[in-house]
Amino acid sequence: MEHETTSKSAPVDQVDAPASESRRGFLQIAALTGAVAAVSGRRAWANGDIGFHAKDLSDDKLVDMYRTILKIRWHERTQADEMLTNPDYRGYNHFYAGQEAVATGVCAALRNDGPFEQIDLAYSSHRPSGHAIAKGVDIPKMCAENDFRATGLNGGYAAEMHLSDPDVGFIGADGMIGPSMPIASGSAFAFRARGSDQVAVVFGGDGTYATPHFHSALNNAKLLDLPLIYVLENNLYHQYAHYSYSCPHRDIADAAAAYGIPSRVVDGQDVLQVYNAAKDAVDRARAGGGPSFIEAKTYRYYNHWGAPGATAGELGAFGYDPLAITSFRPEREVRAWMQRDPVDICRNTLVDWDVLDETRAAEIETEVKAEIEAAFAWASEQPLCTPEDGLKNVFADGAVPARQFG
Amino acid sequence: MEHETTSKSAPVDQVDAPASESRRGFLQIAALTGAVAAVSGRRAWANGDIGFHAKDLSDDKLVDMYRTILKIRWHERTQADEMLTNPDYRGYNHFYAGQEAVATGVCAALRNDGPFEQIDLAYSSHRPSGHAIAKGVDIPKMCAENDFRATGLNGGYAAEMHLSDPDVGFIGADGMIGPSMPIASGSAFAFRARGSDQVAVVFGGDGTYATPHFHSALNNAKLLDLPLIYVLENNLYHQYAHYSYSCPHRDIADAAAAYGIPSRVVDGQDVLQVYNAAKDAVDRARAGGGPSFIEAKTYRYYNHWGAPGATAGELGAFGYDPLAITSFRPEREVRAWMQRDPVDICRNTLVDWDVLDETRAAEIETEVKAEIEAAFAWASEQPLCTPEDGLKNVFADGAVPARQFG
Amino acid sequence: MAQKSWMYSVLEAVQYEMQQDPSMIWIFELTPPVASNPGKPVINLETEFGRKRVTNTGIDENWMASCCLGASLAGSRAATYIPYQGALMPFQVIQNVAGKLRHMTGGRASMPVVWIIEMTGQTPGFAGQHSCYEEDSYYAHVPGVRTVIPSTPYDAKGMMHAALRSPDPVVYLYPAGLRTLTEEVPDEAYEVPLDKAAVRQEGNDLTIVSSGGGMPGVLEAAATLGGEGMSVEVIDLRALKEMDTETLVNSVAKTRHLLTVDQSYYTLGPGAEVIARVAENVEGAKYKRVAFPDAPPPASPEMFTWMRPDAEKIAGAARALV
């Protein structure tokens, strides 16, 4: 089913990227004009209206953002390779590669350390490893968690789908599509009630638009002026269904704008555009100006879950995923998006701004790769869990009785 | 808390009635200008753009609508008097008086008899007695049901909050705020799937806007082009909370329009305006044009539930309702709305159109009163239920075991 | 110390905790959190603490419950009152998120949240969701959430203090049929534990176990049976999750006869769990359940009152069992 867009307002901050066209529409344009191949990372930021806040940042902060994108990227690639080549490796992931600039740009605008009562909180809901790294979790411990180790971030109880770390304000993933949005709005309610200037950010996919929770969270955030930032990562698909099956809007941001919430569409491949939108939203929320909605147009390089279709040593997955059953996304769409890679766009910008040169940029990537490899190595040596510990942490104190033996 | 309206689009079909102003805003205007007292029933329909479809109706059909409004009104008044004066009377009601033109105008545009596979379905969800009468249920049986009689419309199982009668396509009330909207969309889905031109109508209060179901029902109705008509009766309050506590829009229709659904605001006190909007919506739905949303600005003359504050023989309730606790609506607001009474507006229009004269109009009212009195009399003589029947109708066949005796 | 109603006792506890903790919040639906009691000051949380901390929005019980969960995750204690019509609207977020979050974060999520979930007064004449009394079982099956159901104003206040001070999420069931009960309730704060049953009356011939709205009928039946010479031990569960097995087993080990009474439906009502726990631990006892049949409540008072367990039916079942 093809849907006509019903929205009248023009997307904001739209760049000449393969954006939110319906799949067929996009492919037709790409085929007719060869436009995709002509889009380079360099051109993306050569747009007069980007870099407003970002241009004021210190070099260190900018390099940090580049480093964060690389950490997420290399965590993904290293883990995918582990999954594809190491039969003893048990971890899995909902890969975030391709979307790194979203988590990085948003979290760079947040307060990520300090006492729990002062830091900003991020709800990941789903596909959390990128959000976790951007918010600042300890990567070796996260790797241990993903590999079910007793010394992992969450003691081996969570694994990838439920990562969390309150120490850095990462409330984490709950694995459900929908519920985190109203919950995050509750944290925002608490901030406002106690007179704190903290903000709550919730990340959600295009799949969250259709959930009933979308309405609840946005309506109440608006009514109560809550410091909530809803970051919708529109990677065009939920599992293997294009978002036009679930949403009558071309830009989901239009749906949020209907509540009277300041809503923007950004190029999710460009970390600085994301940062700028997040910074505006955070400033508004801290000043008591209420909620914001950011729709980041982005794309994931791997399939929905795990590494089907991927090849060790290569970025992305192009094969057919049996999970998709009768519906799948075309390889040329994946390849088109990969030409506007968030790593390249960030690096190119920093080089153009003279924050880094190519040599230093490459060195940093080498350093990050090594750091991630060390994290996986450390994780693989961590102890496995003690079976009986499964009875703990049900309530704050004590353990529940075993019942499996009668 | 006062909310500024965020909507930019002008309300459609707005008349010079006390409409959806926030309570305080409305009272200020009323106090300053004395405008309310100047609004008469006669003036309401003297608006060039009403009566389009309605003007083409046969006299009989128009008189039927007048009669239906009167049936609802006298059912309300008779029942309120019973509750206030007859200590043996056990029935109760969520009174609909003041809103009669909404149910009447909508149902007049529907197909209300014929085989079940051909008639239009109406979901009442809540406050059902007006919807039931307008859809054509047998009034004596409904009175018996409301009085818990074995021969009532639903055998005494339902009472007022759960009235239903599939024979006239009245799927009825389920007593919940929210769930009926997605359910009604499911009936619409079935119509479309089986190639039928039936339509599904769901009535809901302003309270339904904030429910998560609002989003689900409208989004899916739009995506799937369902023949669903959502009639939102905005009587300004849910229980005793003004709708501005739950909705950032001045016109809730704006929220529906954001989905790309044709949405109108109508004067809910004028049955012909309601009919015209419903007729458009029904025609569109039957032709495969998908859903519509109608917001009827209206008002209830009694309190939320039962007859607190009402006086036998008088229309409306003005006293303080203990249920309201710290919040209640001002008496002058009730009296202002009562000056644009749906009975008067309908009668005046029909007299002006020469469909009736005042004498005949008064005769009809006398006939209807007698009919309603007879219905209550019949109902009061009906047998009470057999206790053991409570174990039946759990499943289609048989009865469940008694468990209350051990 | 004064005679206080259930809801006044509860709001007294909430008011005290909100005065102590300026970050605590309360969300309500339409009906403001106000209680009055003869001879006592009116409690109005909305006006006392202001609408930044105490607010209503629309009819969206799932948002109310989720909001409080999110507040608790942000370090603010939070409570809400869900009316009975919406009792199961927030079920999924309590069952699938709140109940699992502490465990699935390896103990890192703390959730000092209390959901007061109203159960109906089982009013004859209503029907469907307006007279049902079934949420006890649904919530009691959820791990990671403490589910309690006080049956007296004294317990209501003490368990509310305990619930608000607990780092665990608590489903606090309020059987609205008890709204007219009054008893002497201290003015100062005190705690009643969230995991202990109460032996309301000791006896040797028969153990009757019930909870919440079932208790008045059970106590009345026990008095009748006592007058007939039967020695009845009456246990009020109070805590549905974690259920106090020890008190149940000790009692039936003595009386050898167990009668459970649920206002909730028969199948998988709390009584099923009570019997199963005892049957696993006591040999040769005799068992019977009194419960609402597995049928929704009908509107007709004739049907409904016949179906609902009451003192007379309970006493009849006890006589048949012993």
Added chain:
Amino acid sequence: MAQKSWMYSVLEAVQYEMQQDPSMIWIFELTPPVASNPGKPVINLETEFGRKRVTNTGIDENWMASCCLGASLAGSRAATYIPYQGALMPFQVIQNVAGKLRHMTGGRASMPVVWIIEMTGQTPGFAGQHSCYEEDSYYAHVPGVRTVIPSTPYDAKGMMHAALRSPDPVVYLYPAGLRTLTEEVPDEAYEVPLDKAAVRQEGNDLTIVSSGGGMPGVLEAAATLGGEGMSVEVIDLRALKEMDTETLVNSVAKTRHLLTVDQSYYTLGPGAEVIARVAENVEGAKYKRVAFPDAPPPASPEMFTWMRPDAEKIAGAARALV
């Protein structure tokens, strides 16, 4: 007749009923209703019946379930497949609307609707809602809805035909851990009743009662125990609501020993109801429950597999009981 998998058997029944009844609809979430089986034609409901009758929309399980309910009220048979992550999203509408509607309309509402609700495969390594197995109890407490849980492809097909032909709303639980089971399943339509337990094996020393995903472990344990000389009667509940009391009581009256096995949580798992029903009717029997502890499933395979009941643990509990 051919060896068929669970899901192929189910879709075969659905396909047949949809061919017979051109008004029947099916709603899915993201994953199209497609099944293949060696030597058999691929079944694809979406392409065979078209997107007007078979469609997906967004991630909104409550809408999916509500849509089917509304279709059934409009006189069209309807079914949907709710993935396990969303298993309790439609709970409120099933519990508070569908379950009550026939009764509260005095029998006037007819609801030929089937909600296939997936339960997880309890996959070690997942956690939280991705490995839980708890929806059986929640749905089984709801009156007015038939809750069934087939454990074999044969029953799956026969109970799907019966469910689709029933005017009652049916919650049809699918334990996804059984997805790899195959057995001989007839090609033609047939019905398996929605209210009868199955005696899978007769015996005299011990009755083991389980359902759904618990059955393979129980059958394996029974084989082991049989090899040791214990005569075990194995009952597969199949119907959770209405539960087949007679089969349970007759069996334990004979064996005097009852062991229940739940993959679901201990407290108020189906086993509690089984024991309570038997204990009310059989005197002097001995009882034991094997169940998942009252804890959410942790991710670590070491913790999870230790906590989950399996053949060895079941056999151990049986030896201790008899």
